Amino acid sequence: MGQVTSLLHRDLYVMSQVDRLLDLGVGTARRWIDGYERRGRRYEPLVRESATGSDVVTWGEFVETRLIAEYRSRGVAVVRMRPAIMALRREFNTDHPLATARPFLSEDGKDLVLRIQDETVLKPSLRFVLRTSQNVMLSMEVQRFQQDAEYEDDEVRRFGMFGTANVVLDPEYGFGEPTIRHRRLRVSAIVEAMAAGEARDDIKATWDIDDDILNDALRCSRVA
Secondary structure (H helix, E strand, C coil): CCCCCCHHHCEEEEHHHHHHHCCCCCCHHHHHHHCEEECCEEECCCCCCCCCCCCEEEHHHHHHHHHHHCCHHHCCCHHHHHHHHHHHHHHHCCCCHHHECHHHHCHHHHHHHHHHHHHCCCCHHHCCEEECCCCEEECHHHHHHHHHEEEECCEEEEEECCCCCCEEECCCCHHHCEEECCCCCEHHHHHHHHHCCCCHHHHHHHHCCCHHHHHHHHHCCCCC
16 A cells, blocks of 8 residues: 555645746745745745755645745745744644644644744744734734635645635645635636636536636636
8 A cells, every 4th residue: 555645745736836826926936935046145945944946846835835925915035934934843843834723723832833933033024923912813914824724634725715715725626726615627617718708607507606606716717
């Protein structure tokens, strides 16, 4: 019997797919996942423990990149997260601490993250959890990530897309491309049918979908 690969370690994407699915600039996923060199200086990966040169991206690597992407709009240098992420990896004894529930959903997990952030002097704008006068709470970036993440067995199992109820990124369906929830129907097939001029009613009848599903699919057309 062959060795069973956990969902987080399953090979799923290539770098260019990650850029498209997360609406990142070309080459951003590669820089974050596998590191890069600029002007003679080497920047180590954020997501991988060390660079491998591989273009293949696992589900766990994708999930962590999805969380890191929440910080990009603030114009902060996300490469400075690396010491904290490396420490989280050791503390929680997992390759993908940002893709598991314990660091963010349990009280002891949040306390550990807070301690690691302090020990690694992580800038306030890059923090995953924040201390208030009363408790420890998730950063706005992690909260946005949590709104879309769906957990099973303490690991991110799938993502909702753009706040829709019917479209997900699920590694078990459509090779991780946007699909209709619990179906192998790719959003790209629906979008292509619309672009070809097929009538809405014909599309709904062909795939047995309703208006809500069709509208959600069209909302996700940018990355499908």
